Amino acid sequence: MKIIIAEPTGLCFGVKRAITTLEEALKRFGRVYALGSPIHNPQEIERLENFGLAVVHEPSGVPEGAVSFVRAHGVTPEIFAALRERSANIIDGTCPFVKNAQERAKTLSQEGYIVIILGDVSHPEVRGIVGCVSGEVHVLSGAAEITEQFRGKRCGILSQTTQRVETFAALVAGFVSTTPEIKVYNTICRATLARQQSVRRLAGEAEGIIVLGGKNSANTRKLAEIGAVSGVPTLWIEHAGELERSWVRDKRAIGIAAGGSTPDWLMKELIQKLKMM
Numbered sequence: 001m002k003i004i005i006a007e008p009t010g011l012c013f014g015v016k017r018a019i020t021t022l023e024e025a026l027k028r029f030g031r032v033y034a035l036g037s038p039i040h041n042p043q044e045i046e047r048l049e050n051f052g053l054a055v056v057h058e059p060s061g062v063p064e065g066a067v068s069f070v071r072a073h074g075v076t077p078e079i080f081a082a083l084r085e086r087s088a089n090i091i092d093g094t095c096p097f098v099k100n101a102q103e104r105a106k107t108l109s110q111e112g113y114i115v116i117i118l119g120d121v122s123h124p125e126v127r128g129i130v131g132c133v134s135g136e137v138h139v140l141s142g143a144a145e146i147t148e149q150f151r152g153k154r155c156g157i158l159s160q161t162t163q164r165v166e167t168f169a170a171l172v173a174g175f176v177s178t179t180p181e182i183k184v185y186n187t188i189c190r191a192t193l194a195r196q197q198s199v200r201r202l203a204g205e206a207e208g209i210i211v212l213g214g215k216n217s218a219n220t221r222k223l224a225e226i227g228a229v230s231g232v233p234t235l236w237i238e239h240a241g242e243l244e245r246s247w248v249r250d251k252r253a254i255g256i257a258a259g260g261s262t263p264d265w266l267m268k269e270l271i272q273k274l275k276m277m
């Protein structure tokens with residue numbers, strides 16, 4: 001059996017940067033309070049908790065005078081202010097691509113556009129972007145959600161950084177036919193685009209694709225969707241322990257792709273297991 005590893009794959013620039021910053025803070029301060037899981041990967045969180053990470057879900061969960069951490073997804077300006085009030089130190093791990101999306105949304109709103117965000121309304125990154133908008137804002141999951149309310153209005157469109165390019169293109173196309181003035185910022189991040197492309201390439205070479213990454217990771221979900229849409233049998237697992245011999249059997253070439261929040265050590269474990277099989 002041949003193992004083909006997607007290129008590029010695994011930890012993206014933004015998550016790597018956030019985790020390195022967090023690890024440095026843990027070494028320096030011993031205890032750091034992250035608002036929400038700093039990486040959408042349960043195994044990596046467990047590792048960081050052993051070094052002193054505490055995950056809280058509200059700014060009020062950070063003890064007065066403690067060190068807090070903002071993850072790569074970013075937060076709303078209000079939440080950032082609340083953290084600043086409580087913390088002696090804030091370590092800001094917001095990914096620069098997410099910051100860019102926040103800035104674009106804010107500018108569009110200031111320019112008088114109705115802000116349209118392609119994304120998952122419940123995702124923390126999207127909530128953070130929405131929080132930067134002072135005027136009207138809508139989060140849509142795709143072109144099918146474009147309604148008459150936007151007809152004739154000025155719309156500014158951007159995307160959650162991890163959305164699929166095809167979905168964004170279809171959304172923009174949908175607005176072109178109903179809206180006299182649109183302004184579009186393609187805020188899908190380069191790391192996401194490259195990882196999505198790498199899964200498409202795998203689909204041309206492999207008889208099965210394993211997508212490795214947290215079930216709560218938006219970008220991993222998109223990779224699994226791309227694999228499934230390609231028609232090549234695609235398996236989405238969080239760790240090597242979930243892989244069964246029966247799935248691998250009879251496949252001459254297996255492609256592996258890891259989400260942008262999947263640490264290298266989980267990838268190594270999976271390759272090791274496949275080799276043993």
Ligand code: F3S
Nearest residue numbers: 012014095097161189
């Ligand atoms: Fe940033 Fe893109 Fe990763 S937005 S956190 S580099 S998936």
